[in-house]
Amino acid sequence: MQSAKGKVKEAECGERQADSGRVTIYLMGKPYQVPASLTIMRAMEETGYQFVRGAGCRGGFCGACATVFRTTDTYKLKVGLACQTVIQDGMYLAQLPFYPANKALYSLKDMKAAGELLVQLYPETMRCISCNSCTKICPQDIKVMDYVNAAIRGDIAKCADLSFNCVACGLCATRCPAEISQYHVGMLARRLFGSYILKRAPHTKQMVADIAARKFDPDLDTLTKASTDDLKARYAKREMEK
Amino acid sequence: MAYPLPMQPSIEKLNATRQSRMTQQIPLLPPDQKQTLLEGFHPDYKKGTMRELLLGANKGDKTPHELANLFEAFTATDPAQANLKCPDYDVDVLVIGGGGAGVSAALVAQAAGANVLLVTKLRVADANTTMAQGGIQAADKTNDSPAIHYLDVLGGGGYKNKPDLARALTYDAPAIIAWLEEMGVLFDKNADGTMQTIHGGGTSRKRMHTCRDYTGLEIMRCLKDEMLNCKVPVIEHNAATELVLDPDGRCCGAVLLDLENNRLRVVRAKATILATGGCGRLHVQGFPTSNHYGATADGLVLAYRAGAKLAFIDTIQYHPTGVAFPTQIVGQLITEKVRSVGAQLTNVEGNRFIYELETRDCTASAIIRECQERNLGVKTPTGDFGVWLDTPLIELLKGPGTIQKQLPAMYRQFINFGIDMTKEPILTYPTQHYQNGGILIDDKGETTVKGLYVAGEAAGGIHGRNRLMGNSLLDILVFGRRAGVAASQSALSIGVASQPRLSLDHAKKYNAMAKELGFPKDRKAPILLPDYRPEPYKGHFTFFECR
Numbered sequence: 195m196q197s198a199k200g201k202v203k204e205a206e207c208g209e210r211q212a213d214s215g216r217v218t219i220y221l222m223g224k225p226y227q228v229p230a231s232l233t234i235m236r237a238m239e240e241t242g243y244q245f246v247r248g249a250g251c252r253g254g255f256c257g258a259c260a261t262v263f264r265t266t267d268t269y270k271l272k273v274g275l276a277c278q279t280v281i282q283d284g285m286y287l288a289q290l291p292f293y294p295a296n297k298a299l300y301s302l303k304d305m306k307a308a309g310e311l312l313v314q315l316y317p318e319t320m321r322c323i324s325c326n327s328c329t330k331i332c333p334q335d336i337k338v339m340d341y342v343n344a345a346i347r348g349d350i351a352k353c354a355d356l357s358f359n360c361v362a363c364g365l366c367a368t369r370c371p372a373e374i375s376q377y378h379v380g381m382l383a384r385r386l387f388g389s390y391i392l393k394r395a396p397h398t399k400q401m402v403a404d405i406a407a408r409k410f411d412p413d414l415d416t417l418t419k420a421s422t423d424d425l426k427a428r429y430a431k432r433e434m435e436k
Numbered sequence: 437m438a439y440p441l442p443m444q445p446s447i448e449k450l451n452a453t454r455q456s457r458m459t460q461q462i463p464l465l466p467p468d469q470k471q472t473l474l475e476g477f478h479p480d481y482k483k484g485t486m487r488e489l490l491l492g493a494n495k496g497d498k499t500p501h502e503l504a505n506l507f508e509a510f511t512a513t514d515p516a517q518a519n520l521k522c523p524d525y526d527v528d529v530l531v532i533g534g535g536g537a538g539v540s541a542a543l544v545a546q547a548a549g550a551n552v553l554l555v556t557k558l559r560v561a562d563a564n565t566t567m568a569q570g571g572i573q574a575a576d577k578t579n580d581s582p583a584i585h586y587l588d589v590l591g592g593g594g595y596k597n598k599p600d601l602a603r604a605l606t607y608d609a610p611a612i613i614a615w616l617e618e619m620g621v622l623f624d625k626n627a628d629g630t631m632q633t634i635h636g637g638g639t640s641r642k643r644m645h646t647c648r649d650y651t652g653l654e655i656m657r658c659l660k661d662e663m664l665n666c667k668v669p670v671i672e673h674n675a676a677t678e679l680v681l682d683p684d685g686r687c688c689g690a691v692l693l694d695l696e697n698n699r700l701r702v703v704r705a706k707a708t709i710l711a712t713g714g715c716g717r718l719h720v721q722g723f724p725t726s727n728h729y730g731a732t733a734d735g736l737v738l739a740y741r742a743g744a745k746l747a748f749i750d751t752i753q754y755h756p757t758g759v760a761f762p763t764q765i766v767g768q769l770i771t772e773k774v775r776s777v778g779a780q781l782t783n784v785e786g787n788r789f790i791y792e793l794e795t796r797d798c799t800a801s802a803i804i805r806e807c808q809e810r811n812l813g814v815k816t817p818t819g820d821f822g823v824w825l826d827t828p829l830i831e832l833l834k835g836p837g838t839i840q841k842q843l844p845a846m847y848r849q850f851i852n853f854g855i856d857m858t859k860e861p862i863l864t865y866p867t868q869h870y871q872n873g874g875i876l877i878d879d880k881g882e883t884t885v886k887g888l889y890v891a892g893e894a895a896g897g898i899h900g901r902n903r904l905m906g907n908s909l910l911d912i913l914v915f916g917r918r919a920g921v922a923a924s925q926s927a928l929s930i931g932v933a934s935q936p937r938l939s940l941d942h943a944k945k946y947n948a949m950a951k952e953l954g955f956p957k958d959r960k961a962p963i964l965l966p967d968y969r970p971e972p973y974k975g976h977f978t979f980f981e982c983r
Contacts, residue, residue: 233764242973244965246673246695250562251728253768254849255653258562278852280764299665302620334848354622359650359844362657381661385620388658393629394617401576401610413583414607417590418599426467429591432640435579 217283234261234276234287248291254278257363260333263287273333273365293364295375298382307390309348316379319345321372328366328376334359338366338376345379351391353383438762438854443863446814449786450824450861457780458832462791470798477801477808479866480751485721491949492740493884499749502718506737506961510950513677513700515940518691520680523704523938527553528927529920530689530703532676532735533711535563536652537892537912537919539659541709542668544920550927552668553703555692557675557964558730560663561656564713564893565912567728568652569771569845570636571644572616573906574609577633580641582606589907592638592795593872593900596748601898604879605907608914613645615913619658622647624842634776636905638795644906649771649845652909674701675964676734678943679708679742679888682936687742687888689938695964704938706927707887709919710735711912714871714893717966720752723868724767734962735894739875741946745884747896748873753903756781756799758867760814760822762853767867770825770846772796772905777842778833780826781864783812789823797902800866807865814863822863831858870908872899881919887926889919 217230219237228237235249250258259276266284276289298315305311313319319342328338341356357380366376404410417425439447465473475481486498489507499507529545531538534556546552554560575585585606590597613631617623624632624646633642647654663670671692678691680702689705712735716727725731740746757770775781775792781799782788783806790802803823807813813821830838839847839858850857874896881889892912899907967974 231763239968240970242969244969249729250558251567253567255567256562258559297664381657384622385658385661388620388622389618392625395629395631397578397630398576398610398613402614405610410582414586414603417583417586418603422595425590425595428587435641
């Protein structure tokens with residue numbers, strides 16, 4: 195019944211395999227031989243793992259598959275998102291699907307654009323020793339230490355801008371000797387910036403008021419009752435904004 | 437240069453045509469040519485890929501085999517194993533799903549005074565919402581209106597959309613943007629606060645609101661942060677495997693499977709909201725997908741067995757530009773915003789073949805035609821084909837640095853694999869992206885089953901046969917909020933006195949029918965997660981051996 199069954203197997207997770215031999219990787223110390231072209235995530239599946247934790251979007255956006263690894267050519271600890279990182283021969287890895295970090299609870303609508311709020315809600319931020327471990331480990335290449343320092347200075351705008359590409363994988367928090375939960379600080383800064391510093395769009399406010407005043411109801415009444423032919427004619431005559 | 441040698445002559449041709457393409461105008465296709473293109477090359481029209489359902493509220497309706505296999509299946513968990521006599525949780529509103537629709541529904545329902553429980557089979561925010569890059573539509577500029585937006589939506593949907601749903605979508609849109617601003621979402625704005633809006637495929641006004649190319653991530657993390665601040669109770673890694681009904685057929689909760697210890701749990705709820713998303717991980721017709729790991733149509737299966745009517749289950753959206761190279765990320769999304777800011781599609785000869793911002797069904801079909809019929813695709817090392825997306829053109833049109841500023845996620849995705857999209861083009865082919873149809877709802881989000889509400893991609897009718905870019909981030913919030921309001925009102929009106937008798941008789945009956953119709957015994961649904969393990973591991977789902 196599945197007419198395309200053969201093709202399903204090939205395409206499966208969207209990651210196709212070029213023939214490029216096999217390499218050895220170590221999952222939490224245990225060696226496995228897997229095809230060389232795979233991502234870490236696909237390689238783990240190849241060895242029989244079925245993810246319940248440690249896989250989310252599989253597209254590099256959710257931060258569920260943070261992975262730490264070492265390779266034989268250097269002493270350095272390396273990181274990557276398992277869904278976006280290709281394996282290497284001798285890779286020695288473990289996933290960190292969860293890492294505890296305390297989030298402050300707050301009511302955003304009762305706050306204001308006060309820079310000191312960042313360290314008031316996350317006082318441990320002040321303990322930063324500028325070791326830069328957070329920046330070095332970030333798989334998104336964010337200047338984490340720089341935005342933590344912006345937070346210490348109370349610079350909400352800078353902290354928000356520098357932390358924007360964060361996917362909250364939590365690797366920064368795993369490495370911090372000052373035990374800061376950096377990504378939560380960034381989140382707070384972005385919400386304060388968006389809500390209190392970035393100007394609200396005047397045209398959005400106006401349109402909400404116009405809709406509440408039922409300004410567009412007659413137009414919508416006409417369109418929702420219109421025949422398909424009428425709609426087609428109107429569609430063909432749309433004026434396109436350049 | 438990360439492209440293998442055989443692909444490089446085509447890149448040179450593309451570089452050579454760039455100057456002349458900068459001024460080339462390709463008009464929108466007239467309706468008859470558009471229809472011919474769709475019928476010839478859109479995967480929905482491919483013969484032998486669908487079949488008529490043998491049972492349920494949509495008996496006789498066509499749907500892809502991959503979806504039909506879930507409706508024509510036995511229940512994944514044994515209804516007799518669930519302890520219905522003493523539910524583990526008792527709440528006003530149960531929300532199933534932790535993406536944008538589920539979280540916005542939960543926020544609104546709790547604010548209305550309901551006791552809410554949100555359950556999700558992965559983590560909150562492991563959802564397509566997080567992966568949505570391009571933007572969110574709303575008619576909030578002075579040259580625009582909900583009516584103009586409505587006409588774009590209907591034209592995009594082949595005029596088949598349910599009018600009241602499309603109306604709700606466009607009518608609530610500006611208020612959704614204002615709500616997100618209040619929540620602190622960092623929209624791309626000018627210094628005076630006006631939105632920097634752009635076009636999407638099929639829009640007649642620039643009404644796409646963006647947050648660089650992390651629009652969905654930015655919206656989702658704000659929603660999640662807000663939900664944590666509001667202390668909405670959440671249980672992660674628990675998948676719903678069945679809805680629970682009362683003897684009158686009203687939905688009053690669900691059976692959950694805890695994926696970490698294989699225990700079944702029962703939730704009794706006065707109203708239930710399904711926000712379980714789409715079906716990309718079914719890989720219809722073998723297509724790769726841009727969807728998250730959990731997009732397996734669970735909600736459709738549960739609702740269908742409970743008697744709900746589905747709509748437009750014969751139409752899947754293939755996003756025109758999935759990644760075609762490098763092989764490791766085939767099928768992942770190249771946001772439409774890349775074309776919105778100026779990138780052009782070209783074939784192996786470096787020539788354009790379609791206006792880039794046609795509706796998605798049309799653009800995808802044109803790419804398939806270029807590769808299959810005209811044999812003008814670019815061949816990859818694995819023998820697949822794709823067409824170029826000329827991204828260096830963006831920097832020529834909009835200035836150097838535009839890509840890093842406006843498309844940081846895309847730049848990161850390709851530079852990871854050694855491809856610098858500011859200097860080299862990227863290769864693309866359609867990927868399974870969106871479930872155009874789903875569970876039929878009314879404009880309050882209620883289904884044909886009393887007490888059951890649906891929001892987000894699991895819902896059907898809003899987008900007709902083809903959704904426009906930027907209307908999904910919008911619809912999850914519009915109908916998430918509407919379902920949250922309606923479900924909490926309904927739940928609170930029931931009061932505390934009456935406790936319904938919980939029943940899974942509908943599931944038992946479904947199994948009996950499945951047996952009578954002779955479905956394969958090992959065909960069970962929902963599948964909860966795709967299985968990408970090779971033989972001999974494949975198929976041994978530890979989490980279905982539940983206690």
